[in-house]
Amino acid sequence: MKKKVLVLYASYGSGHKSIANYVAEYIKKEDKNVEVATLDILTYSMRVIGSISQKINSFFMLKTPVIHNFFYNLTSTKLGGDVIDSISTQIFKNKRMENAIKKFNPDLIVATHFFGPSLAKYYNDKGIINAKVITIVTDYDVIELWMKYHEDVSYFVVANKYMKKDLIKRGVDKNKIKEFGIPIMPNINSKFNKKEYLKKYNLTGKNKICIFFGGGGNGSSKTLPYIKKVAKSNPKLDIIFVAGKNEYSKTVVDDFVANNGLENVRTIGFATNVPDLLELCDFVISKPGGIQLTECLYFKKPVLMIRHSGGQEIANYKYFEKEGFGMFFKTRWGLNKHVKAILNNDKILKKYSENMNKKCNNNDSIEKVYDLIKNIL
Numbered sequence: 001m002k003k004k005v006l007v008l009y010a011s012y013g014s015g016h017k018s019i020a021n022y023v024a025e026y027i028k029k030e031d032k033n034v035e036v037a038t039l040d041i042l043t044y045s046m047r048v049i050g051s052i053s054q055k056i057n058s059f060f061m062l063k064t065p066v067i068h069n070f071f072y073n074l075t076s077t078k079l080g081g082d083v084i085d086s087i088s089t090q091i092f093k094n095k096r097m098e099n100a101i102k103k104f105n106p107d108l109i110v111a112t113h114f115f116g117p118s119l120a121k122y123y124n125d126k127g128i129i130n131a132k133v134i135t136i137v138t139d140y141d142v143i144e145l146w147m148k149y150h151e152d153v154s155y156f157v158v159a160n161k162y163m164k165k166d167l168i169k170r171g172v173d174k175n176k177i178k179e180f181g182i183p184i185m186p187n188i189n190s191k192f193n194k195k196e197y198l199k200k201y202n203l204t205g206k207n208k209i210c211i212f213f214g215g216g217g218n219g220s221s222k223t224l225p226y227i228k229k230v231a232k233s234n235p236k237l238d239i240i241f242v243a244g245k246n247e248y249s250k251t252v253v254d255d256f257v258a259n260n261g262l263e264n265v266r267t268i269g270f271a272t273n274v275p276d277l278l279e280l281c282d283f284v285i286s287k288p289g290g291i292q293l294t295e296c297l298y299f300k301k302p303v304l305m306i307r308h309s310g311g312q313e314i315a316n317y318k319y320f321e322k323e324g325f326g327m328f329f330k331t332r333w334g335l336n337k338h339v340k341a342i343l344n345n346d347k348i349l350k351k352y353s354e355n356m357n358k359k360c361n362n363n364d365s366i367e368k369v370y371d372l373i374k375n376i377l
Helices: 015-030 047-063 065-075 078-092 095-104 115-125 161-169 194-200 217-233 247-259 274-280 290-298 312-323 332-344 346-359 365-376
Strands: 003-009 034-040 108-111 132-136 155-157 208-213 237-242 265-268 283-286 303-306 326-329
Touching: 003 015, 003 095, 003 115, 015 034, 015 290, 015 365, 034 095, 095 115, 108 115, 108 365, 115 132, 132 365, 155 365, 194 274, 208 217, 208 274, 208 332, 217 237, 217 247, 217 283, 217 332, 237 274, 247 265, 274 290, 283 290, 290 303, 290 312, 303 312, 303 332, 312 326, 326 332, 332 346
Parallel strands: 003 034, 003 108, 108 132, 132 155, 208 237, 208 283, 237 265, 283 303, 303 326
Antiparallel strands: none
């Protein structure tokens, strides 16, 4: 009989879903004798409340980072974690969810969102399932909600040694904590040809190349002042601006480029070839989202970070700065000043890259997670 693995996530942002899909696809690729399914718990929530909670979360992250950060810090406390967990009980633990989990009947639940372990404990305690649990923390910080019911979790997968130390300090068994890094599995083009990509984007290869991730959705509109300042002030820097699904941002940048006669900017919408873009570039400008930073770390590309949304993104950029993987900038002027320094001094990027190669060797994280899963099964 096939063993069953259920990967739980919640689509508050794209990170939890991306990691869930990476893990599920890797298991499917490696072992046909394991049945794998992913489940977005938001699709089984109370329909109206779940949808509203998603929209509120997105609004606070994009429009009011200060308020988002306040609530994030609140959930970092035990009291705040208990309150949020009790609310989630009402939103997610319903008959539709129960039937879906009961029907699949997993041997193992892999949670990439902090509501996952709570759901697993609830249905295990009711005797509906008998599943072990692995929690994968998808950012560079651990709030209280990630470690709730840690006694019932078999293993925690975390990004770095600081998170491991924090969990141990807060009472989690050190033997349960695996410092594997955030597991990703980029679709790498084994036949990547830099000359072909330079030709594709009409670049000479003589200038440094920056991939500027606009943030996608409504978020990319907030990065427009940054791309305008850097693009206009640095004609010797070739920039590929990735607007994501925000067509408005792409139009604004296209108009700005045309109106100012700039020849150093290329714009694209939703990118399906992010690994190739990261192979091509010298450095990245981006919001400090967990998945985006992890992809940059995978390809050892320094990151200049802008426009955080509060909460975990503050922890993310602080970790990257602490390790010397890049820098965070509050203003477009600070960012532009550093970009100019990079263009005039090759040692800056070289140092960032050296730190990434020296301090972080997590490219095999997903393989380690898979081995852990196989051992449990």
